[in-house]
Amino acid sequence: MHAKVMDALGQLPNELASALRPIIEDKNFDSTISPEQFEHLLAHTNLSDSDLRLALLPVAAAYAVVPISNFYVGAIVRGTSGRLYFGANMEFAGASMACxxxxxxxxxSHAWIKGETGIKxxxxxxxxxxxxxxxxxELNTAKELVIQLPERQPMTLQQYLPESFGPADLGIEDALLSDIDNGITIAEQSELAVAACDAANRSHAPYSKNFSGVALKAKDGRVFVGMYAENAAFNPSLPPLQVALINMNMSGYKLSELVEAALVESAESQISQLARTQALLEALNPDIQMTYVAY
Ligand SMILES: [Zn+2]
Structure with missing residues (x-):
């Protein structure tokens, strides 16, 4: 796990730090908190549900990779299963701001990668x-989604985004995080291409139909996948490489450990992930080998 995440325990109230330490130090800790662990933390701290989530934010923010801004943003989402997922901002020196x-x-994305089918x-x-x-x-739970900020009452996303534009305005019913299988198959059978194809099968691309996925391999052989998350407003779409990099970061790996990548995308779509994927990989490390499969 990242040293900064362990250090963040020192920023927490004592009761929370002592109850959380064994969870974070466990070798199987995957940057999530199960509903049972959350109940345990509530009991040990006497905090309310929202105050406990707010108190955990320094741990989430410790995952930030921010060489440009040095501005640490942490987020915690709760999936419909009740599990909590940490997340943090990531910036890439030498690449475009759009990355x-x-x-x-x-x-x-962290919750999506691990199989959640909605965010509460x-x-x-x-x-x-x-x-x-x-x-x-874009989320399938966008109408009910609650946002909690420090020193604020909980408010819904729709209160933060009045008169919103979303998937329904373009006639899309399977919104982001819906459990889908795009039914893609490829001939290429290398480990990374197969993993990237599995990710493409779960990608959300109802506007371009460029169902696409990325798989990354670290020096120690571990593989991290990322699915493309398209958006009704197009520009906020999150490319599959970004989702795979989130996966790697939230698994406690440094991006410098990345050695190999695969991108699987449609050959029929009017858009392509190829140029942006190559550009960001090049900025991360020009020696990263990439397999490209257009089905
Ligand atoms: Zn933002």
């Missing part, structure tokens, strides 16, 4: 920017 990942996108609430240490409000409006 930046916001904390809300990180936490939501989002807790953040700074007010969500307009880009993130639009990104969250």
């Amino acid at each position: 930046t990942i916001h904390a809300e996108q990180s936490a939501i 609430d989002v807790t953040i240490n700074y007010s969500p920017c307009g880009h993130c409000r639009q990104f969250m409006n």
Whole structure:
């Protein structure tokens, strides 16, 4: 796990730090808190549900990779299963600003990667920017989604984003995080291409139909997948490489450990992930090998 995440325990109230330490130090800790663990933390701290989530934010923010801004944003989302997922912002030196990942996108993607099919609430240490409000409006739970900020009453996303534009305006019913299978198959059978194809099968791309996925391999052989998350307003769409990098970061890996990548996307779509994927990988490390499969 990242050293900064362990250090963040020192910023927490004593009762919370002592109850959380064994959870975070467990070798199987995956940057999530189960409903049972959350109940245990509530009992040990006497905090309310929202105050406990707010108190945990320094741990989420410790995952931030922010070489440009040095501005640490943490987010915690609760999936419909009740599990909590940490997320943090990520920036990439040498790449375009458009590659930046916001904390809300990180936490939501983290929950999606691990199989959640809806988000109940989002807790953040700074007010969500307009880009993130639009990104969250793509969720299948956007109408009920609750946002919790420090020193604020909980409010719904729709209160933060009045008169919103979303998937329903373009006739889309399977919104982001819906459990879908795009039914893609490829001939290429390398480990990374197969993993990227599995991710493409779960991707949300109702506007371009460019169902796409990325798989990344770390030096130790571990594989991290990412699915494309398209948005009704197009620009807030999160490319599959970004989701895979979130996966890697939230698994406690440094991006410098990335050695190999695969991108699987449609050859028939009017858009392509190829140029942006290559550009960001090049900025991360020009020696990363990439397999490209257009089905
Ligand atoms: Zn944002």
